[in-house]
Amino acid sequence: MAFSGLQTVFATVAIVNCIKQFATGGNRMNESIFQACFRLFLYFGVWVVVVGFVYSQELVSGSRIGIAIHGGAGTILKENMSPEEEETYRAELREALLVGYEILKGGGSSLDAVEKAINILEDSPLFNAGKGAVFTNSGTNELDASIMDGKTLNAGAVAAVKHTKNPISLARLVMEKSPHVMLVGEGAAVFAEKLGMKPVPQEYFYTEKRWLQLQKIKAREKSVAPDKPVPRGSQSRTEKFGTVGVVALDQDGNLAAGTSTGGMTNKRFGRVGDSPIIGAGTYANNQTCAVSATGHGEYFIRGVIAYDVSALMQYGGLSLAEAADKVIREKLGAMGGSGGIIAIDREGNIAMPFNTAGMYRGYMDRNGKPVIRIYRD
Amino acid sequence: MAFSGLQTVFATVAIVNCIKQFATGGNRMNESIFQACFRLFLYFGVWVVVVGFVYSQELVSGSRIGIAIHGGAGTILKENMSPEEEETYRAELREALLVGYEILKGGGSSLDAVEKAINILEDSPLFNAGKGAVFTNSGTNELDASIMDGKTLNAGAVAAVKHTKNPISLARLVMEKSPHVMLVGEGAAVFAEKLGMKPVPQEYFYTEKRWLQLQKIKAREKSVAPDKPVPRGSQSRTEKFGTVGVVALDQDGNLAAGTSTGGMTNKRFGRVGDSPIIGAGTYANNQTCAVSATGHGEYFIRGVIAYDVSALMQYGGLSLAEAADKVIREKLGAMGGSGGIIAIDREGNIAMPFNTAGMYRGYMDRNGKPVIRIYRD
Numbered sequence: 133m134a135f136s137g138l139q140t141v142f143a144t145v146a147i148v149n150c151i152k153q154f155a156t157g158g159n160r161m162n163e164s165i166f167q168a169c170f171r172l173f174l175y176f177g178v179w180v181v182v183v184g185f186v187y188s189q190e191l192v193s194g195s196r197i198g199i200a201i202h203g204g205a206g207t208i209l210k211e212n213m214s215p216e217e218e219e220t221y222r223a224e225l226r227e228a229l230l231v232g233y234e235i236l237k238g239g240g241s242s243l244d245a246v247e248k249a250i251n252i253l254e255d256s257p258l259f260n261a262g263k264g265a266v267f268t269n270s271g272t273n274e275l276d277a278s279i280m281d282g283k284t285l286n287a288g289a290v291a292a293v294k295h296t297k298n299p300i301s302l303a304r305l306v307m308e309k310s311p312h313v314m315l316v317g318e319g320a321a322v323f324a325e326k327l328g329m330k331p332v333p334q335e336y337f338y339t340e341k342r343w344l345q346l347q348k349i350k351a352r353e354k355s356v357a358p359d360k361p362v363p364r365g366s367q368s369r370t371e372k373f374g375t376v377g378v379v380a381l382d383q384d385g386n387l388a389a390g391t392s393t394g395g396m397t398n399k400r401f402g403r404v405g406d407s408p409i410i411g412a413g414t415y416a417n418n419q420t421c422a423v424s425a426t427g428h429g430e431y432f433i434r435g436v437i438a439y440d441v442s443a444l445m446q447y448g449g450l451s452l453a454e455a456a457d458k459v460i461r462e463k464l465g466a467m468g469g470s471g472g473i474i475a476i477d478r479e480g481n482i483a484m485p486f487n488t489a490g491m492y493r494g495y496m497d498r499n500g501k502p503v504i505r506i507y508r509d
Numbered sequence: 510m511a512f513s514g515l516q517t518v519f520a521t522v523a524i525v526n527c528i529k530q531f532a533t534g535g536n537r538m539n540e541s542i543f544q545a546c547f548r549l550f551l552y553f554g555v556w557v558v559v560v561g562f563v564y565s566q567e568l569v570s571g572s573r574i575g576i577a578i579h580g581g582a583g584t585i586l587k588e589n590m591s592p593e594e595e596e597t598y599r600a601e602l603r604e605a606l607l608v609g610y611e612i613l614k615g616g617g618s619s620l621d622a623v624e625k626a627i628n629i630l631e632d633s634p635l636f637n638a639g640k641g642a643v644f645t646n647s648g649t650n651e652l653d654a655s656i657m658d659g660k661t662l663n664a665g666a667v668a669a670v671k672h673t674k675n676p677i678s679l680a681r682l683v684m685e686k687s688p689h690v691m692l693v694g695e696g697a698a699v700f701a702e703k704l705g706m707k708p709v710p711q712e713y714f715y716t717e718k719r720w721l722q723l724q725k726i727k728a729r730e731k732s733v734a735p736d737k738p739v740p741r742g743s744q745s746r747t748e749k750f751g752t753v754g755v756v757a758l759d760q761d762g763n764l765a766a767g768t769s770t771g772g773m774t775n776k777r778f779g780r781v782g783d784s785p786i787i788g789a790g791t792y793a794n795n796q797t798c799a800v801s802a803t804g805h806g807e808y809f810i811r812g813v814i815a816y817d818v819s820a821l822m823q824y825g826g827l828s829l830a831e832a833a834d835k836v837i838r839e840k841l842g843a844m845g846g847s848g849g850i851i852a853i854d855r856e857g858n859i860a861m862p863f864n865t866a867g868m869y870r871g872y873m874d875r876n877g878k879p880v881i882r883i884y885r886d
Contacts, residue, residue, distance in 0.1 A: 280811075287810065287811050291693060312778070312780045312807060313806075313807045313811060314781040315778045315781070316668060316781050319777065319779020322777075323779075400699075401696035402696020402699075404668075404692070409786060410786075410789070410813065430688065430690045433690045433691065433788075434657075434663065434690060435662070436792070439817075439820075440816075443824055444824055448824035
């Protein structure tokens with residue numbers, strides 16, 4: 133490094149002398165004009181270096197904030213979506229992004245940004261989380277969520293909860309108000325009530341769209357093979373996954389990630405996917421990155437997908453983009469799994485790879501403008 | 510490699526000539542005796558190389574089998590244990606080890622060895638798994654277990670099941686007979702019955718020792734702080750963890766890991782620890798290792814401990830012993846967590862680090878003899 137620096141200095145001096153010779157043709161008058169120009173040029177260079185340095189220091193000290201969001205990956209094709217429908221999705225994703233971004237801009241924590249942005253998507257009937265969650269085989273809604281704090285590596289998760297309007301907020305309470313990480317089923321409901329979280333009736337989660345989805349799948353199951361077990365992965369290629377998730381970096385340089393879902397349509401037997409599993413669906417660590425996943429959960433659990441991005445960065449020396457790409461395009465693909473992740477590192481770099489037709493996703497660009505994407509574009 | 514091989518040959522020829530010159534002093538008679546000796550020496554060398562090669566081929570082709578076992582880590586001190594009590598633990602661990610080892614020796618799969626060895630410990634009232642599981646705050650027993658196949662990366666897990674005699678066997682059914690990885694609560698019970706697994710009443714799990722443990726903790730809680738929330742980790746330093754787990758390598762070179770537990774005494778709100786979490790309490794991958802954990806589960810979830818050993822081997826180039834040690838002694842310790850792991854790699858190397866006073870553990874040594882350890886010895 134020092135050697136190549138010296139080389140650069142010598143080369144520059146040589147080049148400047150050549151230019152000087154060429155420009156002045158040895159004339160003394162021209163030479164002094166050249167010197168004035170050169171000095172100006174030099175001052176400008178110093179100014180560029182100083183400004184660049186200050187800017188990079190700002191990055192390091194953490195004034196750089198960032199947020200990315202997803203609303204699920206799956207068979208999302210432009211030809212199946214009306215312009216109006218598409219705009220509804222875009223508007224909801226934009227709203228959630230802005231809610232999170234405003235918190236970060238005001239000096240709020242990445243945890244707050246993650247929770248509040250996810251609340252917007254949970255309250256929206258469009259996504260498979262909170263209101264609008266998919267139905268289980270027995271016609272109920274069972275919700276999973278998890279959140280992780282990259283600063284402390286604290287985490288909270290709930291699974292198979294039936295009466296919690298905003299599962300991500302309950303996951304945060306588990307993290308902050310209990311000695312545990314994961315609570316499931318009725319027990320989680322008791323904990324929620326104990327902490328003053330009002331239960332909602334199951335009817336709250338009902339949407340006609342999700343109900344019809346369940347009926348369609350059940351009818352198909354009946355017509356094809358009445359008593360055959362569902363083959364592993366049979367649903368993944370045909371259904372949309374509407375899990376939601378947010379990752380954020382705040383002004384203090386703290387990363388956080390959160391994920392919330394209704395799981396898989398027609399799920400049975402108390403099935404739990406990757407969303408409430410720390411390391412699979414959600415992971416955050418200030419040393420590396422924050423990750424939230426969406427897709428065919430079983431593969432994300434077996435591949436320990438969210439933590440794998442962090443491990444590839446920490447132990448393998450990969451950048452966020454390289455690690456995220458490797459995990460989704462190589463590892464998940466090789467396993468036969470489908471889905472995607474959103475990820476942000478401590479410098480605010482964002483990666484959003486997926487191996488499905490589409491993924492509802494968005495982020496704030498460096499100028500503070502929301503960017504929303506749905507298809508492979 | 511080829512170059513250094515040639516060098517070796519030339520050097521050997523030169524040395525042999527020197528020795529010949531020195532030993533025979535140029536005498537023809539001595540020279541022929543020397544040649545006979547040298548030929549003998551050469552034959553012996555070839556024999557050593559051939560035997561070594563055959564032996565190493567046997568290793569590579571996987572005839573090397575291995576198994577390790579744990580019955581929980583925690584405050585296990587020699588001064589608190591009678592010789593009879595100690596021998597009871599040793600005998601149970603030995604029995605489980607031998608059951609697993611016999612399966613492996615007979616050409617059975619590592620999955621079978623893991624499941625059947627864990628069944629022995631689940632059926633024993635000594636360990637906190639199956640019969641003898643600890644009690645929840647509400648006086649029930651809720652069991653968690655998981656199993657993973659290193660060959661296919663398939664996995665199965667159950668959490669908060671109340672009527673399953675052998676949760677590890679149910680976890681295996683989830684892996685092999687359902688498209689899912691994790692089933693929780695009542696749903697898992699419905700699945701179990703559907704597959705012909707008979708439920709047992711809650712009373713089956715009762716042991717007086719565990720019941721008294723619960724009463725003691727409850728009394729202490731009452732006397733200290735009636736309404737204060739239990740601080741994170743307050744229980745970890747004083748209680749024993751009796752989670753059980755097995756890791757194994759079979760003749761086909763396949764790794765498997767399994768873990769089964771009753772969780773934490775006095776657990777509330779459907780708390781789930783690391784044992785049923787793939788990546789936290791259990792992980793297996795033929796490319797690296799198989800791991801089963803025991804300890805204060807919340808820290809193992811947050812640290813993604815079981816998978817971390819594998820990631821350090823795969824991405825960081827560490828050996829099994831180095832990776833296992835780093836994860837338990839550095840990472841878990843730095844987080845404030847306590848517990849241990851057992852791990853085996855594809856060459857049959859075994860590591861069993863823990864940062865508590867003791868850990869019930871054992872393995873089969875290279876001569877097929879069981880080795881049982883309890884304390885730091």
